[in-house]
Structure formats: structure tokens, C-alpha cells
Amino acid sequence: xAGKMSSHAAAPVxxxxxxxxxxxxxxxxxxxxxxxxxxxxxxVRSGKTTCTGLSFLAWALCCQxxxxxxxxxxxxxxxxxxxxxxxxxxxxxxxxxxxxxFSENYADLTWGSRSVRVxxxxxxxxxxxxxxxxxxxxxxxFDEVALMPRSFVEQALARCSVEGxxxxxxxxxxxxxxxxxxxxxxxxxxxxxxxxxxxxQDNPALSxxxxxxxxxxxxxxxxxxxxxxxxxxxxxxxYDMFSAERHVAPAGNRDWQRxxxxxxxxxxxxxxxxxxxxxxxxxxxxRESWYDARAEGSRxxxxxxxxxxxxxxxxxxxxxxxxxxxxxxxxxxxECVESHRVFRVVRADNRVREGIAAVSRWLAEGKLxxxxxxxxxxxxxxxxxxxxxxxxxxxxxxxHAMDDLRYFVMYCxxxxxxxxxxxxxxxxxxx
Numbered sequence: 001x002a003g004k005m006s007s008h009a010a011a012p013v014x015x016x017x018x019x020x021x022x023x024x025x026x027x028x029x030x031x032x033x034x035x036x037x038x039x040x041x042x043x044v045r046s047g048k049t050t051c052t053g054l055s056f057l058a059w060a061l062c063c064q065x066x067x068x069x070x071x072x073x074x075x076x077x078x079x080x081x082x083x084x085x086x087x088x089x090x091x092x093x094x095x096x097x098x099x100x101x102f103s104e105n106y107a108d109l110t111w112g113s114r115s116v117r118v119x120x121x122x123x124x125x126x127x128x129x130x131x132x133x134x135x136x137x138x139x140x141x142f143d144e145v146a147l148m149p150r151s152f153v154e155q156a157l158a159r160c161s162v163e164g165x166x167x168x169x170x171x172x173x174x175x176x177x178x179x180x181x182x183x184x185x186x187x188x189x190x191x192x193x194x195x196x197x198x199x200x201q202d203n204p205a206l207s208x209x210x211x212x213x214x215x216x217x218x219x220x221x222x223x224x225x226x227x228x229x230x231x232x233x234x235x236x237x238x239y240d241m242f243s244a245e246r247h248v249a250p251a252g253n254r255d256w257q258r259x260x261x262x263x264x265x266x267x268x269x270x271x272x273x274x275x276x277x278x279x280x281x282x283x284x285x286x287r288e289s290w291y292d293a294r295a296e297g298s299r300x301x302x303x304x305x306x307x308x309x310x311x312x313x314x315x316x317x318x319x320x321x322x323x324x325x326x327x328x329x330x331x332x333x334x335e336c337v338e339s340h341r342v343f344r345v346v347r348a349d350n351r352v353r354e355g356i357a358a359v360s361r362w363l364a365e366g367k368l369x370x371x372x373x374x375x376x377x378x379x380x381x382x383x384x385x386x387x388x389x390x391x392x393x394x395x396x397x398x399x400h401a402m403d404d405l406r407y408f409v410m411y412c413x414x415x416x417x418x419x420x421x422x423x424x425x426x427x428x429x430x431x
Contacts, residue, residue, distance in 0.1 A: 018202040019051040037167035037193035042229030047203030065114035067138035075122040123148035129155040138162035173231040262408035265330030272400040302336040348407035355406035377401035
């Protein structure tokens with residue numbers, strides 16, 4: 001076997017204490033027994049990517065010789081440019097034989113009598129999960145894991161069935177409701193993951209002048225994310241007038257004057273429904289139904305969604321539910337609900353800008369309250385945002401409860417026009 005491998009020999013600058021932790025944690029038997037994963041997140045240019053990649057490959061050669069491992073990025077091209085290319089070149093300078101097979105997206109690393117095969121994968125979208133099926137891996141590194149679909153990440157983790165397999169993650173922060181933040185960073189101890197948070201001060205390659213330049217470049221939420229490395233909600237929040245202190249309160253038990261259910265339909269995307277009750281001129285979101293097929297691992301049929309709708313109505317007789325307002329594109333679900341001849345279906349008004357304006361007005365006027373149990377709707381208020389560049393279009397993510405809220409308010413606006421509510425009562429018939 002070749003001489004002792006040194007990750008320091010090729011370093012153009014000294015390593016920071018945080019980087020040394022990444023490079024050496026697996027060499028300590030106690031830490032290796034304690035942790036199955038390592039997570040490195042934080043500011044841009046904080047020095048986490050290079051040391052994570054070097055440590056991953058060194059770990060594989062030392063602890064998993066003869067096995068297959070994987071480097072994963074958003075795309076193969078970005079992975080080669082940002083991590084694999086510079087990493088393989090650095091390994092060569094450290095005396096590691098590295099032979100790349102560009103057409104087949106893998107490289108063979110050899111150090112003395114030890115070798116590993118490193119496969120490269122891109123996790124661009126949901127379909128990418130199929131690319132990694134059937135593999136048997138001893139470890140996987142996800143570079144910028146927050147940009148990858150959850151299905152791809154979980155499929156790759158499921159491939160790590162070799163004894164002693166270890167997971168490696170690096171990323172810049174996203175919003176605090178991101179699945180990786182909630183499922184891995186907040187549960188690091190439960191996941192047996194060593195969590196290390198990086199700031200620009202952890203990168204010795206950055207001079208104080210460069211760090212100050214970065215600090216001057218950003219303000220507000222961008223400063224919190226890119227410079228401080230914090231998982232914060234993005235700027236451009238659409239309903240910035242929403243306040244948990246003002247708008248969240250227990251609904252209690254009342255003799256509700258009107259009851260309405262609103263629904264944003266989803267098969268792969270989440271299905272969001274809300275039950276609303278009117279009391280003394282104020283609408284309360286009493287409770288909600290939420291089903292995320294990706295998170296649950298299986299899709300519901302329209303009949304199963306209908307059963308969830310009935311459970312949401314709960315103790316209220318169907319005749320007390322004034323209307324079920326449904327996403328107008330949900331043709332199959334509308335047909336399903338109508339076929340039962342129990343609830344009156346109203347196809348929602350899906351004008352986006354007009355609906356956002358109406359919801360904003362109702363929030364500002366104090367006409368909407370949300371029971372604390374409606375956590376998905378309350379959560380999305382902090383995430384629902386405009387597209388960058390001054391666009392008047394909302395970002396199409398984290399918006400399912402926001403859409404069912406918008407459908408509800410637009411329905412009420414129409415019903416409360418002169419003659420509108422009476423017309424709705426006349427229309428309410430059973431087949």
C-alpha cells in the first residue's frame with residue numbers, strides 16, 4: 001500500500017478548525033460508531049464543499065475499499081464543474097490514481113492496493129430517482145442537496161446497503177420549511193448525523209477584504225442566507241400583512257352562521273382542503289385536510305380524497321355545508337364529488353392576481369382567522385412569494401393551502417355581491 005495519505009499536502013492554504021472536523025471525524029473510532037452521516041451547511045464561499053468532497057473520497061478509500069460510491073449534484077454538468085473535476089485533480093496531486101470514464105459517468109480511484117469506483121449522478125427532477133435504482137453503494141455525497149428532489153435523495157440513500165455505509169450532505173440554506181431542513185438538520189441527532197454549520201470565517205482562503213465585500217453585497221433575507229448561512233424565509237412575501245399574533249386564534253365551538261369547504265386538488269402535489277365557518281362577520285379556518293403523496297409514498301384515488309372531504313366536514317351534516325369550492329381544473333374530483341349527490345360543488349374562480357388582492361384585503365381588514373391546528377396554511381404564509389425580478393406572478397411552490405384559501409375568498413366575494421348569496425341558495429339542490 002502507498003504511503004500515508006495526507007489531505008494537507010495539496011492544500012494551497014491552511015485548513016480552518018471547522019474544515020479539519022470534516023476531514024478527520026471518521027478517523028476517530030468513537031465518532032465513526034456514533035454517526036452515520038455528516039451534514040455541512042452554511043454561507044456561500046464558506047469552504048464546506050472542497051473539504052467535504054476530499055473527506056468523502058479519503059473515507060471511501062480507507063474504510064470501504066473495493067466498493068462503489070456516488071457523487072450527486074443537481075446535474076452531471078454542474079457536478080463535474082463545481083466538485084468532481086476539481087476534486088479528482090486534487091486527488092491526483094495527492095498521489096491517488098484517478099481514471100475517469102466520461103461517457104459512462106464514473107471514475108476509478110486507486111491508492112496502493114485500495115480502490116473505489118465513484119459514480120456521478122444528477123438529481124435534476126423527480127424522474128432522476130430512476131437513474132440510481134438497482135445500485136449497491138457504500139456511501140453517497142450530495143452536493144447542494146437542498147436543490148435536489150426528495151425522491152432522488154431518498155432513492156440514493158436506499159441504495160446504501162453496504163455495512164458501514166455513510167451519508168454526506170453539503171448545501172447552502174433554503175427556506176425553513178424545506179424538507180431537508182426539517183427532516184435532516186432539525187433531526188440531526190435522531191438521524192445520527194454530525195451537523196456542522198459554516199460561515200465565511202470558516203474558509204481561510206477568503207481574506208477579510210473579500211468577506212467584507214460579500215457582506216456589502218447583500219442585505220435583508222439575502223444577507224441572512226448567503227452571508228450568515230441561515231435558513232430564512234425568502235424576500236418577496238406575498239401576504240406580508242399576515243401576522244400569527246393577529247390572525248391565528250382558536251376557533252372554539254360556535255353556532256356557525258355559514259360553513260364552506262375549499263379545495264386545491266393534487267395527486268402527486270399535495271391535496272389541501274379547508275373548512276371555514278362564519279361568525280359575527282369574520283371567517284375562521286376551523287380545520288384543514290392535507291395529503292402529500294410524495295411524503296406519504298402513495299397516491300390517493302379521487303374516492304379516497306372524497307372520504308377525506310367527508311371527514312373534514314366531520315360533525316356538520318352535509319346540508320350545513322353551503323358549498324365545496326374546488327379547483328376548476330380538477331375535473332375528475334369534481335365529477336367524483338358530484339356523483340355522490342351529497343355536497344354542492346362550486347368551480348372556483350381561479351384568477352390569481354384578483355384572488356391575491358382579495359385575500360390581502362380580507363387579511364388587512366381582519367376578516368380571516370386561522371385555528372392553530374391549520375398548520376399547513378399558517379406555514380405557507382411565510383413561504384408564498386413573488387417570482388424574482390419584479391414579476392407579478394407567484395412562485396409555483398409552497399402554494400397549495402394558499403390556493404384553496406384564494407378559492408374560498410373569491411367564492412365569498414362573489415356570493416356577497418347583491419343577489420349572489422340568494423342565488424346560491426336557490427341553486428342548492430340534490431339530484
